[in-house]
Structures are given as C-alpha cells and as structure tokens.
Amino acid sequence: MAVVDAERLVTLVAAIFEAAGCAPMEAAAIGRYLTEANLTGHDSHGVARVQRYVDWLAEGKVEAGKSVTAIVDTPSLAVLDGHYGFGQTVGPQAVKIGIAKAKAQGLAAVALRHAGHLGRIGDFAEMAAAEGLVSIHFVNVVGSILVAPFGGVDRRISTAPYCIGVPRPGAAPLLLDFATSLVAEGKVLVASMGGKPVPPDALIAPDGSKSGDPAVLYGPYPQGPGTRDPMRGPGAIRAFGEHKGSGLAFMCEILGGALTGAGTTGPDKRFCNGMMSIYVDPRVVDPDGFFPAECADYVAYYKSARPVEAGGEVLVPGEAEQRSKAKKLKDGIPLSDGTWDSIVATARRLGLDDAHIRAALR
Structure with a gap:
C-alpha cells in the first residue's frame, strides 16, 4: 500500500493530464476533483480512474478543452x-x-x-x-x-x-x-486492484447467484496495471x-x-x-428563517438515537466524508498497490520521470 500526500497527489495527477494533452487549468481541476474523492472516502471516483481517463482521452471518448x-x-x-x-x-x-x-x-x-x-x-x-x-x-x-x-x-x-x-x-x-x-462500479474497480473488497452479494452472475468477485463484472483481467473493462464480464452489479x-x-x-x-x-x-x-x-x-434552526434541531435529535454497538455513533449524511477528509489531510491518502501501480505506469508512459512520481509519497 502507498500513502500519498493530498496536495502532492493533486500535483502528480495534474502533471499526468497535462502530459496527456490537457491545458494546465483543466489538468489541475481533474487532479483536484479526483483527489477530493479519495479524501472523502469515495475511492471509487478518485485516482483509481486516472489510467481509464487517460485512455478515454486518447481514444476520443472524452475531449479536452470543452465548455458547455x-x-x-x-x-x-x-x-x-x-x-x-x-x-x-x-x-x-x-x-x-x-x-x-x-x-x-x-x-x-x-x-x-x-x-x-x-x-x-x-x-x-x-x-x-x-x-x-x-x-x-x-x-x-x-x-x-x-x-x-x-x-x-x-x-x-x-x-x-x-x-x-x-x-x-x-x-x-x-x-x-x-x-x-449496491456498489459503484469504481468500488469494484478498486477491489480488483487489491483495495477494499466489495460485499459478497454486490454482483450477480448470469445464473442468478450472488458474488463479490470483481471478475463477474470484468471477466479475466491483468494481474498488474491495466484498464479493467466492465463490459467484458458475464455478470452485473445489483x-x-x-x-x-x-x-x-x-x-x-x-x-x-x-x-x-x-x-x-x-x-x-x-x-x-x-x-x-x-x-x-x-x-x-423560508422568509421567516425557520429552516436552519429546524435542521439543527433534527440533526441533534437524529444523532441522539442509541447506537447498535457499544461505542458506536449515529452519523448524519455527509459526516463520514467530513471525518475521512480531515483524517487523510493529516495522515495521507492510502492507495492500494494496484491503484498506485496504475498511476505510476500511466505517468511513465506519458514521459514523467520517477523523481516526479516519488514526490507524491509521504
């Protein structure tokens, strides 16, 4: 597992997309949004997608420099x-x-x-x-x-x-x-790269059996860095x-x-x-200003429910992401070996030197 500094990861990902053909401002935005996903605990939408995005750009599936x-x-x-x-x-x-x-x-x-x-x-x-x-x-x-x-x-x-x-x-x-x-496709992608496994019933095979094996979605895939194609597998996400x-x-x-x-x-x-x-x-x-105070009261009431497990806590939507971000900004962002290897392979393919790559590590 690699542990990377958030700001350095933004810089590395931005450099990758600039090398792939994006303007500096667009490359920086991609780097920041992907890293933000990892910071908030949504690795499925984070830097695990770097190689896939670069491949899509090269294939013309996504285009740089566009405006609405x-x-x-x-x-x-x-x-x-x-x-x-x-x-x-x-x-x-x-x-x-x-x-x-x-x-x-x-x-x-x-x-x-x-x-x-x-x-x-x-x-x-x-x-x-x-x-x-x-x-x-x-x-x-x-x-x-x-x-x-x-x-x-x-x-x-x-x-x-x-x-x-x-x-x-x-x-x-x-x-x-x-x-x-039941899970985002990106979570299956992360699991296929050695990250957090998906639940054992997240996927469904053609015979109706439930599974947590990413190969149900991707079919056979490379053991090392390599883009997974979710359209190749025989099954589906539930x-x-x-x-x-x-x-x-x-x-x-x-x-x-x-x-x-x-x-x-x-x-x-x-x-x-x-x-x-x-x-x-x-x-x-709400011209009377009822909404903010009522939200605050309900958040307090909601969180006052007794937790199922001793020492547990009831969280409101968004609270887990806030805590994840605070922790990872302090301690660094952990990336599975497969995710880090795919980023490194993509960076090297685009001509970035190893010193540039290693600079992201804690």
Missing part, C-alpha cells in the same frame, strides 16, 4: 451540452449556471447532456451549499450498462447516481450522495435496496438521461453522463 453551450436558456432553466468534455470541467460550469439562476429567481433547474464522467456528484452539491443553496441531482451514465434491475439478471441500468446537498450556517452541509447500484433502489435508478435514467437529452443507458451509445439538477434558495422559500 446553452440549448435552452430562460431565467430559471438551462439545457446545456457538455460536448463530451471532461466532467471535471463541464460539470462545475453547469453548476455555476444553476447557482446564478437560483440566486436570481429562488429556484432553478439545469439539464446537462453529453458530459464526460462527472466523478463525485457530491462535489457539485457542496458547490451549491457553499452558496447557501439546496440542490438535488439525478444522474445517469449513457453507454455504461452495468446494473441488473430488481427481479432480473441482465444488465439494463447504469449506476445512476443520486445526490442531495443542504447548506447549514456555520456547519458542513448535509450531503447524501450515492450510486443506486441495484441497492431491492425494488426501491431499482426504481430510483430507473427514474435517474428517465430524468438524468431522457429528460436532459443525454439519452438513457443502452447498447451502442457513446459514453457520457446526463445530469438533471434542481437548485433551491431556502432564503426565498
């Missing part, structure tokens, strides 16, 4: 095309437009189509919360057929993320951010929460995919993310 353009633009609604640009570039652009409209109107909606992989959607909810806004995000992944619906064994859904962010004056925002699959999670995933496909114009998940479609976002200014909804 408006297809529809009203005071409270925007429909935006990301032109298959990096999600770490076009995603924040879309969120900034939503923030500006919500601040002007009190309520706004932004439909983003044709974005490259958006990464951790919680980043965008945190952006809105920092501006005092509630936000809700429905996301789908076009061309990424990974998840079996409840009652089925065949892949029909993407991992279809869902996210809600709620600002709190003087405190970190409440943040609910999850894939509607939806979380049985029919409830499967139903929420379905609606993420309809709202994030069909309504935005990105398209729903299916065969022979170009990979992209679609995201339908809603922004609400609580200061407009």
Whole structure:
C-alpha cells in the first residue's frame, strides 16, 4: 500500500493530464476533483480512474478543452451540452449556471447532456451549499450498462447516481450522495486492484447467484496495471435496496438521461453522463428563517438515537466524508498497490520521470 500526500497527489495527477494533452487549468481541476474523492472516502471516483481517463482521452471518448453551450436558456432553466468534455470541467460550469439562476429567481433547474464522467456528484452539491443553496441531482451514465434491475439478471441500468446537498450556517452541509447500484462500479474497480473488497452479494452472475468477485463484472483481467473493462464480464452489479433502489435508478435514467437529452443507458451509445439538477434558495422559500434552526434541531435529535454497538455513533449524511477528509489531510491518502501501480505506469508512459512520481509519497 502507498500513502500519498493530498496536495502532492493533486500535483502528480495534474502533471499526468497535462502530459496527456490537457491545458494546465483543466489538468489541475481533474487532479483536484479526483483527489477530493479519495479524501472523502469515495475511492471509487478518485485516482483509481486516472489510467481509464487517460485512455478515454486518447481514444476520443472524452475531449479536452470543452465548455458547455446553452440549448435552452430562460431565467430559471438551462439545457446545456457538455460536448463530451471532461466532467471535471463541464460539470462545475453547469453548476455555476444553476447557482446564478437560483440566486436570481429562488429556484432553478439545469439539464446537462453529453458530459464526460462527472466523478463525485457530491462535489457539485457542496458547490451549491457553499452558496447557501439546496440542490438535488439525478444522474445517469449513457453507454455504461452495468446494473441488473430488481427481479432480473441482465444488465439494463447504469449506476445512476443520486445526490442531495443542504447548506447549514456555520456547519458542513448535509450531503447524501450515492450510486443506486449496491456498489459503484469504481468500488469494484478498486477491489480488483487489491483495495477494499466489495460485499459478497454486490454482483450477480448470469445464473442468478450472488458474488463479490470483481471478475463477474470484468471477466479475466491483468494481474498488474491495466484498464479493467466492465463490459467484458458475464455478470452485473445489483441495484441497492431491492425494488426501491431499482426504481430510483430507473427514474435517474428517465430524468438524468431522457429528460436532459443525454439519452438513457443502452447498447451502442457513446459514453457520457446526463445530469438533471434542481437548485433551491431556502432564503426565498423560508422568509421567516425557520429552516436552519429546524435542521439543527433534527440533526441533534437524529444523532441522539442509541447506537447498535457499544461505542458506536449515529452519523448524519455527509459526516463520514467530513471525518475521512480531515483524517487523510493529516495522515495521507492510502492507495492500494494496484491503484498506485496504475498511476505510476500511466505517468511513465506519458514521459514523467520517477523523481516526479516519488514526490507524491509521504
């Protein structure tokens, strides 16, 4: 296992993407967003994706230097095309437009189509919360057929993320951010590289048996560094929460995919993310100022529940991520050998010297 300093990891990842053809500002943004995912405990959306992103850029599946353009633009609604640009570039652009409209109107909606992989959607909810806004995000992944619906064994859904962010004056925002699959595909990727295993029932084989073996999703894969292709495996990821999670995933496909114009998940479609976002200014909804105090009271009441295990604690949404980030900023970010090896191999392939690479280690 490698332990890396967060800021040095940002620098290394940024150097990799600059060497791959991105402008310095875009490369730095990719490095920061991927590292932030690791800091908050979402390794599935972190630097384990470096090699895959670089390969996608080389293959033309994602494009550098893109900006969103408006297809529809009203005071409270925007429909935006990301032109298959990096999600770490076009995603924040879309969120900034939503923030500006919500601040002007009190309520706004932004439909983003044709974005490259958006990464951790919680980043965008945190952006809105920092501006005092509630936000809700429905996301789908076009061309990424990974998840079996409840009652089925065949892949029909993407991992279809869902996210809600709620600002709190003087405190970190409440943040609910999850894939509607039992685990994100990135968590299976991390497990395949020697990281934290996935639950033994996270995947489903063609015969309906449940499994935690990443090969069910990827098929045979290289033992050393090498991009895993989730489309090669015979099985699928399971939806979380049985029919409830499967139903929420379905609606993420309809709202994030069909309504935005990105398209729903299916065969022979170009990979992209679609995201339908809603922004609400609580200061407009709640002129009496009831909301902040009521949130604080409910957080305290919620956390007062007796824990199941002695010494345990009930956490509110977003609290685990806040604690993970504080710890990893202090102690460094642990990366599995497989993840670190893939980063090193990609850096070397792009001409970065070993001294540059080793500088990220604690």
